[in-house]
Amino acid sequence: MARVRKVLGRPWGIGLVLVAVAAAGFGLYWFQPWKLWQDRTVDEALPAAQVTPGPAEKEQAAGTTPSVAPSSPAGPRTLAGGELISHEHATSGTVKLVRLDDGSHVVRLENLDTSNGPDLRVWLTDAPVKEGRAGWHVFDDGAHISLGKLKGNKGSQNYTVPADADLSRYSSVSIWCDRFDVSFGAAALVASGL
Structure with a gap:
């Protein structure tokens, strides 16, 4: 002393x-080492399809025709998807690229389970998904769009894709740690057979 x-x-x-x-x-x-022991679970539903009234429904609303059941919406359609693989941290879940009824697109993470970390983002990228350490740093080498901060490290979440994004350019999704320039996990987007 x-x-x-x-x-x-x-x-x-x-x-x-x-x-x-x-x-x-x-x-x-x-x-931010305390985040290793803190989990944030976010469970969002897929955005619901909007019922767009057809000509018969418009006439019914105006009172000029008898009652008609509304047209059923087309609903969300999965265009592509894949399973998340682990990179820097153990990561699992499913990624889907979904076209909504209004023509907009979302990237949906389902049953996500990864580590919480500082400055995690969801990126839509053109990089190939590689196993192991070879895949940790590839996602910022080419084109990518940040869809925003990761809402929670567990659960199911939706991320809006900008309307002007050329989806033909992007082939993968990464849970990206922007602070340390490393992928926590990623999934290749494989076209859906729907």
């Missing part, structure tokens, strides 16, 4: 303590 007082009594000792405290604070902010 006397030795600690002796070090702190010197000007360089106080500087050393301040540097150590600043380094510890930065390390906690940057790595």
Whole structure:
């Protein structure tokens, strides 16, 4: 204890303590180790199809025709999908590229289970999905679209694809850690037979 007082009594000792405290604070902010023990579960339903009234329903609403059942919506359609594989962290679940009834698109993560981490994003990319360490860093090498922050590290979630995105350019989805430039997990998008 006397030795600690002796070090702190010197000007360089106080500087050393301040540097150590600043380094510890930065390390906690940057790595956020508490997230390894915290899970966030988000369970969203697939956006529902909207019923668009046809001519018969419009006439019925105007009171000019007898009662007619509304047209059934086309509903969401899965265009492509795949299973998530693990990269930097154990990751599992299913990814689907879904066209909604209104023509918009979402990337849907179903039964996602991965580690929580700092600054996780959902990326739609043109990179091939590779097993093991070879696949950890490939997703920022080519074209990619960030669909936003990962809502939760567990559950089922929807991410809106920008309307102007050329979906023919993208072949995979990555759970990307933007802070450390590494994929937690990824899935190749294989065209659906529907």
